[in-house]
Amino acid sequence: QVQLVESGGGLVQAGGSLRLSCAASGGTFSNYAMGWFRQAPGKERQFVAAISWSSSSTYYADSVKGRFTISRDSAKNTVYLQMNSLKPEDTAVYYCAARRGIITPRHDQYNYWGQGTQITGSA
Secondary structure, three states: OOEEEEEOOEEEEOOOOEEEEEEEEOOOHHHEEEEEEEEOOOOOOEEEEEEOOOOOOEEEOOOOOOOEEEEEEOOOOEEEEEEOOOOHHHOEEEEEEEEEOOOOOOHHHOOEEOOOEEEEEEO
C-alpha cells in the first residue's frame, strides 16, 4: 500500500511561486507514474501534471503549461510541483496521486492519493 503526503501549500500573491512536495512510502516509488491534481470549491477534480516512472515523460494541463514544472527524485521517493507565475484561479486543494503504468490525465486511473494541500492565491 502506497502512502502519499503532500506539503508546501500556503498563501501566495499573484505572480509568486511555490513548490509542492509529495513524499511516497510503502511501495517501490520507481514503479509508479505520479500525478498532481487540484480541486477548487464547488468544482470537479482537475488534472494539473503527470510524470512517468522514469521521468522521461511529462504531461501538463494547458492551464499550467509554461508555469508549472513536475519532477521527481527517486532517491528521496518524492515528486515535486514547482509553481511559478501563480494566478488567483490556481487557488485549490492540490493532491498528488500514484498509479502503475503510463501517465494519464484521468484521475479515475490513479490508485493512491494524498490528503491534499491548500494553495490560496491572492490578487
